[in-house]
Amino acid sequence: MDIAGLCRLRSGLVLKEADAARKLTGAVAAGMTDGKAIDKLQTLNLAEKIAEIQNVFVAAKQYKLLIILQGMDTSGKDGTVKGVFGQINPLGTRTVAFKAPVQVEKDHDYLWRVHREVPGSGEIVIFNRSHYEDVLISKVHGWISEETCLQRYAHIRDFERMLSETGTIILKFFLHLSKAEQKHRLEERLADPDKYWKFDPQDLAERTHWDAYQRAYEHALAATDSDNAPWFVIPSDSKTQRNLLIAGIVLEKLESLKLKYPPMNPAYRRFLVE
Amino acid sequence: MDIAGLCRLRSGLVLKEADAARKLTGAVAAGMTDGKAIDKLQTLNLAEKIAEIQNVFVAAKQYKLLIILQGMDTSGKDGTVKGVFGQINPLGTRTVAFKAPVQVEKDHDYLWRVHREVPGSGEIVIFNRSHYEDVLISKVHGWISEETCLQRYAHIRDFERMLSETGTIILKFFLHLSKAEQKHRLEERLADPDKYWKFDPQDLAERTHWDAYQRAYEHALAATDSDNAPWFVIPSDSKTQRNLLIAGIVLEKLESLKLKYPPMNPAYRRFLVE
Numbered sequence: 001m002d003i004a005g006l007c008r009l010r011s012g013l014v015l016k017e018a019d020a021a022r023k024l025t026g027a028v029a030a031g032m033t034d035g036k037a038i039d040k041l042q043t044l045n046l047a048e049k050i051a052e053i054q055n056v057f058v059a060a061k062q063y064k065l066l067i068i069l070q071g072m073d074t075s076g077k078d079g080t081v082k083g084v085f086g087q088i089n090p091l092g093t094r095t096v097a098f099k100a101p102v103q104v105e106k107d108h109d110y111l112w113r114v115h116r117e118v119p120g121s122g123e124i125v126i127f128n129r130s131h132y133e134d135v136l137i138s139k140v141h142g143w144i145s146e147e148t149c150l151q152r153y154a155h156i157r158d159f160e161r162m163l164s165e166t167g168t169i170i171l172k173f174f175l176h177l178s179k180a181e182q183k184h185r186l187e188e189r190l191a192d193p194d195k196y197w198k199f200d201p202q203d204l205a206e207r208t209h210w211d212a213y214q215r216a217y218e219h220a221l222a223a224t225d226s227d228n229a230p231w232f233v234i235p236s237d238s239k240t241q242r243n244l245l246i247a248g249i250v251l252e253k254l255e256s257l258k259l260k261y262p263p264m265n266p267a268y269r270r271f272l273v274e
Numbered sequence: 275m276d277i278a279g280l281c282r283l284r285s286g287l288v289l290k291e292a293d294a295a296r297k298l299t300g301a302v303a304a305g306m307t308d309g310k311a312i313d314k315l316q317t318l319n320l321a322e323k324i325a326e327i328q329n330v331f332v333a334a335k336q337y338k339l340l341i342i343l344q345g346m347d348t349s350g351k352d353g354t355v356k357g358v359f360g361q362i363n364p365l366g367t368r369t370v371a372f373k374a375p376v377q378v379e380k381d382h383d384y385l386w387r388v389h390r391e392v393p394g395s396g397e398i399v400i401f402n403r404s405h406y407e408d409v410l411i412s413k414v415h416g417w418i419s420e421e422t423c424l425q426r427y428a429h430i431r432d433f434e435r436m437l438s439e440t441g442t443i444i445l446k447f448f449l450h451l452s453k454a455e456q457k458h459r460l461e462e463r464l465a466d467p468d469k470y471w472k473f474d475p476q477d478l479a480e481r482t483h484w485d486a487y488q489r490a491y492e493h494a495l496a497a498t499d500s501d502n503a504p505w506f507v508i509p510s511d512s513k514t515q516r517n518l519l520i521a522g523i524v525l526e527k528l529e530s531l532k533l534k535y536p537p538m539n540p541a542y543r544r545f546l547v548e
Binding site: 061064104106107108109110111112115116118120121122123151155158159161162163165166167168 | 335338378380381382383384385386389390392394395396397425429432433435436437439440441442
């Protein structure tokens with residue numbers, strides 16, 4: 001099954017079509033598994049393989065891997081980090097959560113704080129939110145004009161192309177949640193004492209802009225999808241299927257690199273440890 | 275006299291033509307002054323005006339100013355910093371000298387270390403060497419292919435356009451030195467005890483690639499000159515004329531912004547200090 005192909009956003013694929021893809025991948029996944037437990041077991045299996053390859057990734061120092069996670073509140077960005085990348089050696093891996101910019105960040109262009117955090121050779125970096133917020137929340141709230149937004153799409157395309165041409169592999173995941181499932185998850189946060197701490201009234205305010213956000217995502221994804229920095233639309237109403245899909249795509253990419261531990265430096269052969 | 279217009283590199287203007295411009299501006303300057311002393315006095319005058327406007331620049335927090343200095347060894351990049359920007363309040367001004375990249379810089383794309391250092395709002399930053407080294411020394415020594423070099427020109431154009439579109443004013447100066455004058459300056463470093471410390475045998479090695487450097491500069495300047503990030507070719511055999519020209523261009527730009535100290539916040543009017 002070509003999971004990546006199913007989820008890959010193609011130019012012109014709008015989120016409504018992605019909804020259809022969600023049902024499709026849901027069905028495919030349902031055929032493969034018979035429950036959350038099996039999903040979890042499979043994800044764990046993939047996550048371990050990812051962790052194994054990451055050891056070689058660090059040693060080979062040949063590539064840089066940037067993973068971008070975007071999605072509405074409660075769509076499971078944190079859960080993905082834990083579920084898919086929880087096994088990885090922290091040596092050589094970093095997660096960066098981009099919050100509302102602080103003053104020194106506002107004083108610079110919006111890509112400044114992002115560029116600082118991109119991976120170096122042999123490093124895997126996961127962005128929990130990213131420069132895409134600057135064409136999403138900023139657009140929805142009218143902080144930027146349509147013209148500026150289009151300008152930023154171009155900046156982002158240029159920036160990601162440069163990263164790609166200088167050795168960075170970029171995988172972008174949009175965790176696609178339904179409005180009904182978000183309602184359910186927010187209600188859980190208000191009802192379950194273990195989840196009280198996750199509740200933020202701001203999430204309700206943002207929820208009132210649901211349709212505007214869907215449009216903003218639709219435009220942003222279509223404008224910034226490229227072979228060098230592809231978007232994957234991940235149906236995310238099911239947490240276990242979400243993790244399984246993402247782990248599968250990341251592993252597929254890592255395996256395609258056919259990484260090997262570097263050979264011994266010939267000059268070292270003559271050294272003897274006595 | 276439109277100094278900026280004289281020095282501004284126009285697409286297709288090659289360095290040979292810039293040589294003609296050097297003679298021309300030399301002649302113009304000669305008509306204006308009758309010696310180094312007058313040049314220096316005039317530069318000091320301009321430098322003080324620059325420093326004055328910089329106070330408003332910091333307070334207004336409206337723009338960011340990036341000045342890039344490039345040129346062969348001994349062309350006077352350090353001297354320009356001292357002569358033109360020596361009067362400026364260090365608060366709100368930084369000079370960044372880019373050396374051969376260290377390991378963590380090599381591990382990232384070549385624009386990474388540069389982007390970290392760009393100015394924030396109200397800041398003036400002077401780059402002594404820059405990302406242009408990555409299409410100059412790298413090209414001359416064959417560390418990058420022709421294809422990679424062209425790719426980098428595009429990256430640089432994209433990067434500088436993004437900076438410009440997000441509020442950064444960019445002025446790029448190529449300090450154009452003649453081969454004979456460089457010989458003279460290197461010999462001085464070998465003969466004058468006060469200048470011994472400046473001598474680096476590596477400069478002699480680079481000098482053997484003089485023609486290749488001229489070609490690399492010619493191509494790089496033509497490929498990356500734009501209205502948003504213009505190149506100025508500054509005849510630099512005369513140190514005093516070099517400083518006078520650069521100070522004139524910087525001041526002209528700063529004056530064109532018509533900056534004012536920000537007005538009082540109306541909410542503060544009701545405060546009384548008793």
